[in-house]
Amino acid sequence: MAGSTEVHELYIRTTPGQLWTAITDPAWTSRYWYGAFNRSGWQPGDRWLSESADGEVYLEGEIVAADPPNGLAHTFHVVHEAEAAADPPSQVSWEIDSVGEACHLVLTHSGLGEATAEYIAGGWAYILSGLKTLLETGRPLEIG
Numbered sequence: 001m002a003g004s005t006e007v008h009e010l011y012i013r014t015t016p017g018q019l020w021t022a023i024t025d026p027a028w029t030s031r032y033w034y035g036a037f038n039r040s041g042w043q044p045g046d047r048w049l050s051e052s053a054d055g056e057v058y059l060e061g062e063i064v065a066a067d068p069p070n071g072l073a074h075t076f077h078v079v080h081e082a083e084a085a086a087d088p089p090s091q092v093s094w095e096i097d098s099v100g101e102a103c104h105l106v107l108t109h110s111g112l113g114e115a116t117a118e119y120i121a122g123g124w125a126y127i128l129s130g131l132k133t134l135l136e137t138g139r140p141l142e143i144g
Contacts (some may be wrong), residue, residue: 003111003113006110006120007106007108012105012131014102014135015105022131023038031140033127039041041063042066043066046063048063056132059080060079073091076090078115083115087115092108093107
């Protein structure tokens with residue numbers, strides 16, 4: 001895939017199984033991913049959707065690889081914003097490693113077209129901070 005790449009790395013005090021659930025269960029994603037419900041069967045070839053509570057699709061893609069609870073890869077295509085929707089799909093990979101009482105999470109978003117890169121600017125930092133806060137405190141992240 002052509003385009004730029006973003007890499008985010010963090011440690012979360014949780015288990016790989018809990019982290020996997022938080023990444024793949026729409027009841028969890030809606031609490032840290034801008035209210036979006038991420039849905040899929042989570043098997044290679046399955047469709048992946050990120051949508052509002054009323055079914056408006058924001059993002060779509062396909063599961064490329066799934067190795068619960070160690071990792072996940074899926075394509076990522078913006079569909080609700082015209083300029084970014086014109087870019088080809090990019091790819092997101094989630095790598096999860098157990099480190100003592102924590103997990104080391106590396107999220108790599110590659111093949112970013114220019115409009116998609118602008119669309120996600122700052123978004124992964126917010127989403128991953130919300131994921132970490134939710135798993136470690138049981139409460140969603142609230143910013144101002």
